[in-house]
Amino acid sequence: MATAESTSPRMMSAAAARQSAAPGIQVAAPSRREFLYYIWGASIALLLGEASAGLIWFAFPRFKEGEFGGTFAFNPEELPAVGAAPTSVPAGRFHVTLTPEGLRALYGVCTHLGCLPKWVPTNNRFECPCHGSKFHLSGNWIEGPAPRNLDLFIARVTFADGTTLETPADGGAIPLDPNRQITSIQIDTGARIIGALH
Template sequence: MADATVDADVKGNGISRREFLYYIWGASLALYLAQFSGLLVWFLIPRFREGEFGGLIPFDIGNLPPINGEPVNVPDGRFWIVDLDTDQSNDRMYLAQDEANPIRGVAAVYKVCTHLGCIYAWIPANNRFECPCHGSKYRLDGRRIESPAPRTLDRFRVIAFDASGAEIARSEDVDGFFAPLELPPETASISVDTGDRKKGPADNLLCDFEGNCP
């Protein structure tokens, strides 16, 4: 009885019941696709803003650590800033036997351990980063000293700007990893691009298990 009424209604409007159901089905499909497309666009468009993790984090160069000094913690960016020069080596930073060239410049080291993702800390008494979870240790520049870390700490790209705000230098990608950036003399400010991270390489450990350190 109800079907007969619907049929009568839709026929009265010049369409059959079957056509009516096709229209409903088509409209539902179109609505679903529109929602899916909207979600896809929302997912693909970067939503990071300057100053937030995932975007550019400005860093005042007046707060740079001394050469081979203790790292500066940048909690909002989830990185440490280090300023390195192995030609001025000390207990924190030194050239290992398998490193031919000086390591020099500013680097932004990601604060997450490469083993299982714990947050490690700088231990001033030992002049190195140490992870509380399973004991991995890292040199000031993030190179692993002791495992179980499978590789050196990751780094973000550092970008230098002059007083006009023009970019004048950026960390170079050397064999898939960001080399420390030697700041040009005219550098007025730097930013760290936390959306641009390179995984650390699986270099040899700096210490073997007998504790022989370079």
């Protein structure tokens, strides 16, 4: 008759053999080390995902049309006459001006310390209420502590023939031929050209 000490290991190995021979998949529970490894990996992946999403958001900010930082549709019928007072668009913080050289969209913030110069019709120029800087209709500096001309936004003018003209990178004007019909004007307040130093 077999004793408990002699039969027990044999019975256990038989049970283990039956278990391993049983059909189906057996999943081993992860060890503590594996578990911590998975948690660590998931945390790193989450962190990288959040950082990438934030980077993309800041690199490609989205503004609605008509919202400062985005593009404004400017009605061509609201274009001022050549040399006349500018048409101001407070929501976009810009003034559309027309001089003999053409159209500009001037950023309405003083290049000295950020006050808002006003158009003064009697003097035919922009005057800053804070420290007295003055600017021509073209945005060019006249006098005062402002170190440079007014900044500009990129404007895009589309004509009836389908061609488009854009504010040149040097901050010049878009020449307008009175014989060419304008179908649309877009002002991009997300694209600013820094005014030239004087």
